[in-house]
Amino acid sequence: xxxxxxxxxxxxxxxxxxxxxxxxxxxxxxxxxxxxxxxxxxxxxxxxxxxxxxxxxxxxxxxxxxxxxxxxxxxxxxxxxxxxxxxxxxxxxxxxxxxxxxxxxxxxxxxxxxxxxxxxxxxxxxxxxxxxxxxxxxxxxxxxxxxxxxxxxxxxxxxxxxxxxxxxxxxxxxxxxxxxxxxxxxxxxxxxxxxxxxxxxxxxxxxxxxxxxxxxxxxxxxxxxxxxxxxxxxxxxxxxxxxxxxxxxxxxxxxxxxxxxxxxxxxxxxxxxxxxxxxxxxxxxxxxxxxxxxxxxxxxxxxxxxxxxxxxxxxxxxxxxxxxxxxxxxxxxxxxxxxxxxxxxxxxxxxxxxxxxxxxxxxxxxxxxxxxxxxxxxxxxxxxxxxxxx
Numbered sequence: 001x002x003x004x005x006x007x008x009x010x011x012x013x014x015x016x017x018x019x020x021x022x023x024x025x026x027x028x029x030x031x032x033x034x035x036x037x038x039x040x041x042x043x044x045x046x047x048x049x050x051x052x053x054x055x056x057x058x059x060x061x062x063x064x065x066x067x068x069x070x071x072x073x074x075x076x077x078x079x080x081x082x083x084x085x086x087x088x089x090x091x092x093x094x095x096x097x098x099x100x101x102x103x104x105x106x107x108x109x110x111x112x113x114x115x116x117x118x119x120x121x122x123x124x125x126x127x128x129x130x131x132x133x134x135x136x137x138x139x140x141x142x143x144x145x146x147x148x149x150x151x152x153x154x155x156x157x158x159x160x161x162x163x164x165x166x167x168x169x170x171x172x173x174x175x176x177x178x179x180x181x182x183x184x185x186x187x188x189x190x191x192x193x194x195x196x197x198x199x200x201x202x203x204x205x206x207x208x209x210x211x212x213x214x215x216x217x218x219x220x221x222x223x224x225x226x227x228x229x230x231x232x233x234x235x236x237x238x239x240x241x242x243x244x245x246x247x248x249x250x251x252x253x254x255x256x257x258x259x260x261x262x263x264x265x266x267x268x269x270x271x272x273x274x275x276x277x278x279x280x281x282x283x284x285x286x287x288x289x290x291x292x293x294x295x296x297x298x299x300x301x302x303x304x305x306x307x308x309x310x311x312x313x314x315x316x317x318x319x320x321x322x323x324x325x326x327x328x329x330x331x332x333x334x335x336x337x338x339x340x341x342x343x344x345x346x347x348x349x350x351x352x353x354x355x356x357x358x359x360x361x362x363x364x365x366x367x368x369x370x371x372x373x374x375x376x377x378x379x380x381x382x383x384x385x386x387x388x389x390x
Contacts, residue, residue, distance in 0.1 A: 001120055002299055003128045003200060005142070005234070008211030009221030010134040013242040017211045017278070018131035019046045020291040025127050025298030026062035032299075033119050034064045036131040037112035041066065043131060048287035059288055063125065067115040109141045113197050120200040127299050135221060139228040139350065142201060145194040150353060152194075156187045207237040214241050214264035222268065223328040228350045230325050239272050240296070241265060243280045271327075320363060320379040324354075327373040336377070338365050345375070361385075 006018040022034040044051040053068030132138035212218035335346035363379035
């Protein structure tokens, strides 16, 4: 399945672009699922039909789905209380009834990730279009599976699970209770679920489409989005400029906004390559007729891939160099720390802990430089770890 992740600055028209993209793909004959985590039914308003916790047929070959985050949270909490029943009884804790449970912050994000995983594993659709939150929340959401798996591995290392039979003995020797079986089973199940979401995001058929309105705010938001996507190794295949005014817009008071948009679009084309422009309809798009009028590309982009690559690569020209594309990064907002077999990269408001390739784990960092939107890290072989040549 191909997956398109739609995001951009707040108020840029992300939901409209996601709905128009999905509708175009469906009209081209592609079985399409449009997924949104918006707690209000903005998606339904754009499509002209209500959406809810059950998949809704919005048009021929187009299904819209807005997962019910509160219900999913209640189900997860009830299942957790059942698994931890012995511990709760031992502590004398009173269980929570489903009726008194309200979702905690982050419940919507977790529900969307689970729905994304389930949709990608289903064979009922050929294209998944995801209406993501604005850029900062969207990138934090997409980083969640990798980060949570890293936390789980640190707190409950998988290799320690091999000693399950020894835990009762170790508990008696240490005089403290050891983690119960249910805890390791829960961690293993979470790890599998998170790994499935990671696999969807890392799939070759997954790409990002960035949405922004031409102007100074859109330019700043686009630069932030491109940097965050590159740090997460998410390929950006298309940039969509929304609410573009015609050159011959009537009235002298529109001359300023038109000139501002043209200046921003020229800068975007120079920096990012192709830009798909969406004309301003003079109203908020509502219903399938308005969405079709936006003429957005469906499953196949009508522009070349974005100008920035996203796959980390090794180059060998006498020294080992790891090149990490970071478009839009500046030296003052860049930080790099080696910690064991990991590299902690901070670029602007984003941070990622990147596992080093196996060859570089036997090297020491010899220097780093930011050139042409690319972080180049030099590595020197560690004589104590590098294989010796005869």
